[in-house]
Amino acid sequence: MVALAENKRRIYIDICALCRPFDDQGFLRIRLETIAMHLILSKIRERHFHLFYSPVHERELRDLQDNFERIQAETFLHAYGSSAIIMVQSKSVRTRTEELIGVGMGLLDAAHAAFAEACNADLISCDDQFLKKCRKYLKVWAGLPENFCAKEGLQ
Numbered sequence: 001m002v003a004l005a006e007n008k009r010r011i012y013i014d015i016c017a018l019c020r021p022f023d024d025q026g027f028l029r030i031r032l033e034t035i036a037m038h039l040i041l042s043k044i045r046e047r048h049f050h051l052f053y054s055p056v057h058e059r060e061l062r063d064l065q066d067n068f069e070r071i072q073a074e075t076f077l078h079a080y081g082s083s084a085i086i087m088v089q090s091k092s093v094r095t096r097t098e099e100l101i102g103v104g105m106g107l108l109d110a111a112h113a114a115f116a117e118a119c120n121a122d123l124i125s126c127d128d129q130f131l132k133k134c135r136k137y138l139k140v141w142a143g144l145p146e147n148f149c150a151k152e153g154l155q
Contacts, residue, residue: 012053017037052119123140
């Protein structure tokens with residue numbers, strides 16, 4: 001586990017964004033998101049950002065059919081991230097998850113959003129519908145990988 005540095009931007013990347021480099025690169029949008037994710041992941045490796053992961057990641061990773069993709073994602077999260085569990089109170093995350101389900105988010109999306117918010121972390125996703133709801137209901141920044149790169153001035 002990585003030691004928490006208070007002065008670093010906190011980020012939380014959902015599974016669809018984390019695994020974007022493994023998707024079919026035949027579409028321009030996917031290629032652009034993949035390039036942005038490679039840049040973000042390189043900055044995480046260089047310790048420019050502090051990455052958090054949650055039990056929701058573990059749950060979704062178990063469901064990945066591609067063993068290589070699952071191992072790569074798990075390895076990255078555990079090597080460069082910190083468990084959100086140590087940062088948050090389970091009851092408050094559960095309550096917030098239930099609130100977000102009440103406004104139309106699915107269970108796993110709501111839990112990702114609640115953990116990101118509890119960690120005061122920027123939320124990065126490639127899911128437009130999820131991000132639309134996050135922008136409406138979350139108190140933290142939420143956006144696409146390329147928007148995060150632009151916001152942070154990453155090159």
